[in-house]
Amino acid sequence: MAYDYDLFVIGGGSGGVRAARVAAADGVRVALAEEDRMGGTCVIRGCVPKKLMVFASEFGEAISDARAYGWDLDEGRFDWPTFRGKLHAELDRLEGVYRRLLDGSGVTTYNARATVKDAHHVALSTGEVVSAGHILIATGGVPSVPDKQGAELGITSNDIFNLEELPASILIVGGGYIACEFAGILNGLGVKVTQYYRGAQILRGFDDEARGMIADQMRERGVDLHCGTTILAMEKRGGGVWVKSSNGHEEVFGQVLFATGRAPNTRGLGLAEAGVTLGRNGEVVVDDYSQSNLSSIYAVGDVTDRVQLTPVAIREGMAFVETVFRNNPTKVDHHLIPSAVFTQPEFGTVGLTEEAARAQEPIEVYAASFRPMQHAFAGRSDRVLMKLIVSKATRKVLGCHIVADHAGEMIQLAGIAIKMGATKEDFDRTVAVHPTMAEELVTIKTPVRTA
Numbered sequence: 001m002a003y004d005y006d007l008f009v010i011g012g013g014s015g016g017v018r019a020a021r022v023a024a025a026d027g028v029r030v031a032l033a034e035e036d037r038m039g040g041t042c043v044i045r046g047c048v049p050k051k052l053m054v055f056a057s058e059f060g061e062a063i064s065d066a067r068a069y070g071w072d073l074d075e076g077r078f079d080w081p082t083f084r085g086k087l088h089a090e091l092d093r094l095e096g097v098y099r100r101l102l103d104g105s106g107v108t109t110y111n112a113r114a115t116v117k118d119a120h121h122v123a124l125s126t127g128e129v130v131s132a133g134h135i136l137i138a139t140g141g142v143p144s145v146p147d148k149q150g151a152e153l154g155i156t157s158n159d160i161f162n163l164e165e166l167p168a169s170i171l172i173v174g175g176g177y178i179a180c181e182f183a184g185i186l187n188g189l190g191v192k193v194t195q196y197y198r199g200a201q202i203l204r205g206f207d208d209e210a211r212g213m214i215a216d217q218m219r220e221r222g223v224d225l226h227c228g229t230t231i232l233a234m235e236k237r238g239g240g241v242w243v244k245s246s247n248g249h250e251e252v253f254g255q256v257l258f259a260t261g262r263a264p265n266t267r268g269l270g271l272a273e274a275g276v277t278l279g280r281n282g283e284v285v286v287d288d289y290s291q292s293n294l295s296s297i298y299a300v301g302d303v304t305d306r307v308q309l310t311p312v313a314i315r316e317g318m319a320f321v322e323t324v325f326r327n328n329p330t331k332v333d334h335h336l337i338p339s340a341v342f343t344q345p346e347f348g349t350v351g352l353t354e355e356a357a358r359a360q361e362p363i364e365v366y367a368a369s370f371r372p373m374q375h376a377f378a379g380r381s382d383r384v385l386m387k388l389i390v391s392k393a394t395r396k397v398l399g400c401h402i403v404a405d406h407a408g409e410m411i412q413l414a415g416i417a418i419k420m421g422a423t424k425e426d427f428d429r430t431v432a433v434h435p436t437m438a439e440e441l442v443t444i445k446t447p448v449r450t451a
Contacts, residue, residue: 001120001131003120003131003132003133004029004031004130004131004132005029005030005031005108005130005131005132005133006023006028006029006030006132006133006134006325007019007020007023007028007029007030007031007132007133007134007135007136007324007325008030008031008032008033008114008122008130008132008134008135008136009030009031009032009033009135009136009138010032010033010114010116010122010135010136010137010138010139010269011032011033011034011040011137011138011139011140011265011301011303012032012033012034012036012037012038012039012040012098012102012109013039013040013041013042013043013138013139013140013301013313014039014040014042014043014301014310014313014314014317015040015138015140015300015301015310015313015314015316015317016032016034016040016136016138016139016300016301016317017032017038017039017040017098017101017102017317018313018314018317018318019136019138019300019317019318019320019321020032020102020105020107020136021101021102021104021105021107022105022317022318022321023321023325024105024106024107025105025106026321026325026326028325030105030106030107030108031107031108031109031110031130031132032102032107032108032109032110033109033110033111033112033113033114033122033124034109034110034111035111035112035113035114035125037091037095038095038098038099038102038109039091039094039095039098040140041140041141041302042310043091043094043095043098044091044095045157045158045161046157046310047310048090048091048094049087049091049161050157050181050182050185050342051342052087052090053083053087053161053185053189054181054184054185054342054344056078056083056185056188056189057184057185057186057187057188057189057344058188058344059076059078060076060078060188060189060190061188063075063076064378065374065375065378065380068377068378068379069377069378078189078190080163080165080166080189081165084161084163087161088161110124110126110128112124112125112126113125114269115268115269115270116135116137116269116270116271116273116274116276116297117129117270117274118274118275119135119274119275119294119295119296119297120132120133120135120296122135123270132296133296134296134297134298134324135296135297135298136297136298136299136300136317136320137266137269137271137284137292137297137298137299137300137303138299138300138301138303138313138317139264139265139266139269139303140265140301140302140303140313141262141263141264141265141302141303141305141308142158142262142263142265143156143157143158143258143259143260143261143262143263144258144260144261144262144263145258145260146173146231146258146260148231148234149233149234150233150234150235150241151234151258153234153235153236153241153256154173154234154241154255154256154257154258155255155256155257155258156257156258156259157178157182157257157259160182160257163255166186166189166190166191167191167240167253167254167255168191168192168254169191169192169193169194169240169253169254169255170186170191170192170193170194170253170254170255170256170257171194171195171196171241171243171251171253171255171256171257172186172193172194172195172196172257172259173195173196173197173230173231173256173257173258173259173260174195174196174197174258174259174260174261175195175197175198175199175201175202175203175204175227176202176203176204176259176260176261177203177341177343178259178262179195179197179202179257179259179260180195180202180203180214180218180341180343181341181342181343182257182259183195183218183223183225183343184218184221184223184342184343184344185344187218187221187222187223187344188221188344191254192224193222193223193224194223194224194225194226194251194253195218195223195224195225195226196226196229196230196231196245197225197226197227197228197229198227198228198229198230198246199227199228200227200228201215201227202214202215202218202225202227203215203341203343203347205353206341206347206349206353206401207349207353207354207355207387207399207401208353208354208355209354209367209385209387209401210347210349210385210387210401210403213345213369213383213385213403214343214345214347214403215227217344217345217382217383218343218344220381220382221344226245226247228246228247229245229246229247230245230246231243231244231245231246232244232245232246234256237252238252239252240252240253240254240255241253241254241255241256243256262302262308263281263282264279264281264282264283264284264302264303264304264305265302265303266278266282266283266284266303267282271284271297274294274297275293275294276292276293276294276297277292277293279305281305283303283304283305284299284303284304285304286298286299286304286306288331288332289319289320289323289329289330289331290304290316290319290320290323290332291323298320298324300313300316300317300320301313301316301317304316306334307334307337309337309339312332312334312337315332316332318330319331319332336350336351336415336418336419337350337415338350338411338412338414338415339411340407340408340411342408345382345384345403345404345405345407346403346404346405346406346407346408347401347402347403347407348400348401348402348404348407348408348409348410348411348412348414349399349400349401349402349411350399350400350411350414350415350418350419351389351397351398351399351400351418352389352398352399353389353399353401354387354389354399354451356399357389357391357398357399358451360398361391361392361393362391362392362393362450362451363389363390363391363392363398363450363451364389364390364392364424364447364449364450365387365388365389365390365447365448365449365450365451366387366388366390366424366444366446366447366448367385367386367387367388367444367448368385368386368387368440368444369383369384369385369386370383370384370440371383371384372384372404372405372437373435374405384402384403384404384405384437385401385402385403385404386402386404386437386438386440386441386444387399387400387401387402388400388424388427388441388444389401390423390424390447392450394423395423395424395425396421396422396423396424397417397418397422397423397424397427399418400414400415400418400441402414402438404437405437410437410438414441427441427442428442428445430442
């Protein structure tokens, strides 16, 4: 059967765009449909605008530090409309880059919602139905909102960049990386931030020592963080949102931000009706080659609920092209993926947590916590953490966890060594770069504990 396209991609985020343009460059007839803005969550509603907000939020503290270093500076005032205008202009620019990349690669684009009719047909919101030899689902994820009365009064991370003005106060509900990142951002921009998390400690799944340090420093910087706390009731009241919490506290907040997780974006795509197997969270169930139970339908990125990181989606998109169109079956290695959480302080991590490693085998823990030179001179109490988890048997570094300014930059480089199988002795043989925070990773000689 002759198809309209060899490949139809649903979703214009990082994974879908990469797969589409690389395949098209090889002569594959490719079309891509995106119902919203090209660039997906990372570029339009996630990583990029969030990181720019992180930068903006850090200048207030930088001004204070500058005075401690001898600079004569005024206090300054943050102007949200000015920042928001520049932010949206930058996102427009980046969306244009994505569109030009697709056009330059010869990909046909549809600014429309696409749904799957069957294994080889896609229906567009324009009324068209097109056929394809292969269909790639790359629709990413969407914020989850709790199913409780009054939840419609809250906003999600999708909305935060479009606020007309910053609220005087905000309640952030959640304890994952999105909740904690926005707590730091908004606190730094002068918003009175309260955070509720129903669990015992924020950043579940990360190293316990690191998450405890981050929680302590968030509180020191002004975030009113309450663990073991959730919302009982919400009402529109007094120009804001009245909230009653499980700890008995009642307060009216300017905004309530729900950051209670993300779900695979499969609702209404017609996948189950077409016979595609979905998991309990709505994710497309795929094998190691990103293939669903229907041989012509594949999925990459957050919609598969494997590893929710943009670089992983890009790798999965590349592996899909290698497998399907270059006759080179390729799996993506999801082991030892470095990541960064842009909390304040920042957190970089790769490999096993101390808790997971201890459950796996006998280990040694090498760690140093100290006030870095830059902060100490400015009179700040902030501390950093440098931590290595080492196998007693093989001496391999099983995990590295850094809580410090620019931890994301450091963990990228540490991740290379750990991915290569570096041992503690390999770290020890490396000469330190002085004076830096990261030199502690190669100068810690004695374990602080064993398990």
